[in-house]
Amino acid sequence: MGTAGTSTDGIAGERRHLINVAYRLLGSVTEAEDAVQDAFARWYGLPRGRQEEILSPGAWLTTVTGRICLDLLRSARARRERYVGAWLPEPLPDRTEWDHAGSANPTGPADPADQIVLDESVTMAFLVVLESMTPAERVAFVLHDVFRYPFTEIADVLGRTPAACKQLAASARRRVSVARAPVTATGQAGVVKHVKEAWEAKDIAALVGLLDPAAVMTADGGGKVGTVLRPVEGGARIAQYMVAMADKAPGLELLERSVNGVPGLVAQRAGVVMTVASFDVCDGRVTRIWAVRNPEKLRPWHDMAG
Structure with missing residues (x-):
């Protein structure tokens, strides 16, 4: 011990x-x-x-x-x-x-x-x-x-x-x-990659196809940055929200990076990490998205971007 x-x-x-x-x-x-x-x-x-x-x-x-x-x-x-x-x-x-x-x-x-x-x-x-x-x-x-x-x-x-x-x-x-669902990093990496590509292309139909119809997205801004205060439920609503976010944030760069040891996405602008997104994937579709935007919780990421 x-x-x-x-x-x-x-x-x-x-x-x-x-x-x-x-x-x-x-x-x-x-x-x-x-x-x-x-x-x-x-x-x-x-x-x-x-x-x-x-x-x-x-x-x-x-x-x-x-x-x-x-x-x-x-x-x-x-x-x-x-x-x-x-x-x-x-x-x-x-x-x-x-x-x-x-x-x-x-x-x-x-x-x-x-x-x-x-x-x-x-x-x-x-x-x-x-x-x-x-x-x-x-x-x-x-x-x-x-x-x-x-x-x-x-x-x-x-x-x-x-x-x-x-x-x-x-x-x-x-x-x-x-x-708990078993985590298969290889399969998840492929799904996350497709989500990134569809998000960058602002392709709502492609995002809907990658999201489970009952998917839930939870965001944490801590009252310090703008974000939804309640979970967004449903693949179609999440896809629309993601594209709306992309429209409001020109110049946002998406990176495929591990988040807590599992494939995820990092959004940065001008070298500053703005959002870290984690995913739960089941049967090839995203079932949960956790988006951390509170800058106080992104401290370990700040010295690595750029």
């Missing part, structure tokens, strides 16, 4: 793991970084004698980070009720896709987003399902099913019995099994 000992190097080495845990718990790179920094601050605030009593600093840090995230999740519910429009998780770029342009800075400070492992547990579809869980369900599920922590340790985070934690994870698992 953790790295035994209290050496500075050993403790610092836990940071990547904790960022991965916190991002999956919170859906926010910024909040994950803050939570981990808070956990480290609490560690370094312990008397030396207390630090030496802790057999596994990594386990201690994970427990503290989990508790901090749990508190944030509870308070986030109230904050998101005041959020303008729909709230979506912060999308993650794959820096390797941008390095060839020379825009990434390999000698600069490490971005927390670069430390997050891009796998199925961070796809937008998966994170959106996590948002439907109670804070306790989310913590129990992520720590057990994603990171394989035993329920005896999760009990320390949640302040509940191991049996209660097991029930929470089981409840969360049922939500995931209903909502």
Whole structure:
């Protein structure tokens, strides 16, 4: 679980793991970084004698980070009720896709987003399902099913019995099994490519053919940029909306880029990322689109465009 000992190097080495845990718990790179920094601050605030009593600093840090995230999740519910429009998780770029342009800075400070492992547990579809869980369900599920922590340790985070934690994870698992669809990156890349081409051509008929009739598009502008405040439902309505957006944004460039490890699209203008779009694809058609436009949530993308 953790790295035994209290050496500075050993403790610092836990940071990547904790960022991965916190991002999956919170859906926010910024909040994950803050939570981990808070956990480290609490560690370094312990008397030396207390630090030496802790057999596994990594386990201690994970427990503290989990508790901090749990508190944030509870308070986030109230904050998101005041959020303008729909709230979506912060999308993650794959820096390797941008390095060839020379825009990434390999000698600069490490971005927390670069430390997050891009796998199925961070796809937008998966994170959106996590948002439907109670804070306790989310913590129990992520720590057990994603990171394989035993329920005896999760009990320390949640302040509940191991049996209660097991029930929470089981409840969360049922939500995931209903909502989760297998991700096939190869097939999705082809569909996303066709969506890009049809969008660039402003071809409504082609877009309608690529969208499931019951497709839903959710956009997150956070009240900071213009976007729809409610989900757009139906393939035909989404296609019309996409073309209308293209008409209002001359000079917009669409790029095929991975979003949270899955093929997606990035819209940029004059080298500035304006929108990051994630897709859920089933049977060759787009069933869900998540468009993040809130500039505060696009921070990890800003230094890569251009």
